[in-house]
Amino acid sequence: MKIAAVRDEHEQVEARLIQLLESQLDSEWGDGLPILPPTHQSVDAFVRHAGMDGAHVLGKFRPSEIEVSVRDVAINAIMAGCKPGYAPVVVAMVRALMDEEFDVWGVACSTKGSAPLVIVNGPIRREIGINCRGNVFGPGFRANATIGRAVRLMILNLGRARPNELDKGTLGHPGRFSYCIGEDEEDSPWTPLHLERGLKAGESAVTVFGGESLRLVNVHYNSADAVLAGIVSTLACPGILNAGNLTGRSPHVLVLAKEHRDLLNARGWNKARIREYVAERAVIPEEALKQVAGEADGPLAVLQKPEDLLIVAAGGHAGRFAAIIPGWSWQSQPVTVRVQTGKQEQ
Amino acid sequence: MSAAPDAIRAALSSLATVFAADGYRLIVSGVGAGRLKIRVEAEPNACADCLIDKETLVGLVQSSLPENAGIHAIDIQYP
């Protein structure tokens, strides 16, 4: 009798838990995947790791203009599956998302259906287990997957941009579920992204970039020039440029995995030189532009300036691949925020 | 704890009459764990252009619920 009673009780608890998770899955406010229930204990632990008061307001999240507190961020991060230890990265990421320069409203709600790409730099990567190597774009690594997912849950819950309501994305893309990578600073011969953008060695940072899904650069010929040619032609693709529209002339991200990196580095290429070279050569000829735009005033450079190409060293150590990620629009600029750990001045 | 479905229906009854005037039924289809589910159904005489948009309806429902209703998510199903 006693064993049966205990079994019944266990079944009841199970049933309640499943019911809870199922009802959240049915909600229009979810991303379509199950969440971790945000209990007080888990949320409080996350807030403690953030080093600030839970009620402290970090800023306004658009399009809703809701004032977002550290606790609001914690709840969404826990739902996404983040560990409390990720809090400093998540807070930096939210600050970056809410920066006006980034224009999260445009990135999240435009028909182009872009997603914030989160790039993590500095010692924090090792501390929380951010993957910077094989399968850097997923799947398989909790820190990458859940920090990326926290972005989407916040856009949904705090920004109030629901798909096909305020979020008018025509096709969307898989990065909208989660889009978070770390730079392989330990293996890269080049300056890490965050140092190029003004931070100091020893500091950690999060950079957000509003981007499309990635286009693979697939060059196996054993020549640095061939790799560069592959990068240039992937960028200078008339079908993806949309020059005459808000969504053209955007910044871009170039991700270089080890084999391409080493090949380029051995021939004296570094990030600055690659940028200059690519910016000059990634040009769409007038005829090609006319075909897709109806009219053209001459050839068009894809990158407005070399600085519009962010270069990140990431990816596996075997495989001759790189990736180009076009940005949403010239209206959204990448934003880098320092990761602060420990107790903070508010 | 969320308020009981009947209490919520009572709080939303005047909004329901607004919808009725345009030929729609506003139905509270479920309440639980802080989540309120609402379904809007069209009667045969319903006027398509008259239907209040979802974003506004979410706000109107929130403004009509009592302080202690304990609702933090509102799911609305339109016809």
Place this chain on the structure above:
Amino acid sequence: MVFELMNPAGNVNVRVSKVANRLRVLKGARLGLLDNGKTNAAKFLNMVADILVREYGVGAVKMFSKDTLAKPASRELLHAIIADSDFVVTGLGDCGSCSTNSVHDSIEIEKLGIPAVAVCTEPFLPGLDALTRMRGMPDYKFAVSPHPLGVLFDDELKGRAQLVVPQIVQIVLGSAESAQRAATTASAPVTP
């Protein structure tokens, strides 16, 4: 066993605004009309304007139109309206979406600094009261007519115009004294 979960949706802190300053006099005031494109909205608004001009000495009248029936007016249109008006009458709010949008537009105009009265019909009052709270202007007042409105024939439309004008006057001038004047004027014979 109860699972108590926290709310991921944050709190919408609605900033409560006061209505715009009331007009001291109607005589010579410039009236802006915002037509939302509903059946007979322009006709009805013009009838209201006629009464305001003839009986209350309102000055210039300008008609503005929204091209989107079921959506709020654009910022550009709102700015164009307040540039040429001292007070505004919007309409018609004789359905759920148009009444909420007319009230929304009027509240936005009040936030820009001039009185704006929406004309709406009775069945939609509860939604509109909730809307004023939602938009942070719980003191906002609008003119109410029996339902239906836009589908009526001209003579009935005129009757409704006569019914709402005193309400509009009272709201725009905002005093008990003007309410008294409005009541008296409304019952006075109409001079053609």
